[in-house]
Amino acid sequence: MDPIVEVVALVLGFIGWVMVGVTLPNRYWRTSTVDGNVITTSTIYENLWMSCATDSTGVHNCRDFPSLLALSGYIQASRALMITSIVFGTFGLVAALIGVQCSKAGGDNYVLKGRIAGTAGVLFILQGLCTMVAVSWYAFNITREFFDPFHPGTKYEIGEALYIGWCSAVLAIAGGACLTCSCKMATEEKYPLPYQTRGTVYSGAAPTRSVTATSTYGRKDYV
Numbered sequence: 001m002d003p004i005v006e007v008v009a010l011v012l013g014f015i016g017w018v019m020v021g022v023t024l025p026n027r028y029w030r031t032s033t034v035d036g037n038v039i040t041t042s043t044i045y046e047n048l049w050m051s052c053a054t055d056s057t058g059v060h061n062c063r064d065f066p067s068l069l070a071l072s073g074y075i076q077a078s079r080a081l082m083i084t085s086i087v088f089g090t091f092g093l094v095a096a097l098i099g100v101q102c103s104k105a106g107g108d109n110y111v112l113k114g115r116i117a118g119t120a121g122v123l124f125i126l127q128g129l130c131t132m133v134a135v136s137w138y139a140f141n142i143t144r145e146f147f148d149p150f151h152p153g154t155k156y157e158i159g160e161a162l163y164i165g166w167c168s169a170v171l172a173i174a175g176g177a178c179l180t181c182s183c184k185m186a187t188e189e190k191y192p193l194p195y196q197t198r199g200t201v202y203s204g205a206a207p208t209r210s211v212t213a214t215s216t217y218g219r220k221d222y223v
Contacts, residue, residue, distance in 0.1 A: 007102065009178030017168075019164055019168035019171065020086055021086065023165040024082050026160070027045055029045075029046060030138075048075060075138075078134040088123045089172065098113070099115075100117060121176040125177065131168050131169040131172065
């Protein structure tokens with residue numbers, strides 16, 4: 001595999017991992033604007049951990065969700081998936097730094113380094129899938145409640161954090177796919193052949209010369 005492709009895949013996985021870290025604490029997973037006069041107009045926004053509100057004067061207040069068990073199931077699942085995504089991305093990043101060919105961390109055993117790079121690719125793909133499922137599931141519930149005419153509570157819209165999460169998932173999956181393809185499936189290492197002298201090597205027994213050679217002289221030559 002081209003080392004340049006591995007480096008590009010590593011960069012994509014690293015950017016995706018950073019963007020997951022940005023998405024998780026972002027407060028704007030969903031937003032809602034309550035219109036009124038200049039004084040009462042307010043914006044409500046939430047993430048996986050807290051709910052905030054701000055008015056037209058710029059004053060904002062935030063409160064953490066009081067109970068974990070009182071939260072909706074998709075919020076709890078999104079929390080778990082996002083944390084799992086960060087864990088997968090951390091291990092994938094460490095494995096990728098060892099497995100790429102331009103790294104000296106794994107020595108000169110390129111077969112082992114290829115397998116480590118392939119493992120890193122799988123971890124990046126799992127990171128992207130966890131992020132994609134968490135963000136998409138959260139967005140699905142937002143749109144379902146928004147278009148439900150019988151929904152009694154506040155109707156929210158998709159926030160900027162979800163778009164960052166989608167971009168993070170795509171980058172992580174792309175980087176993981178490249179690293180997975182770079183995995184070398186060879187079962188043996190290739191070592192340089194020992195030095196051999198030029199010439200023909202015979203494996204059979206060397207030819208022997210006859211002890212008694214046939215004479216070409218006649219009897220009259222000895223006289």
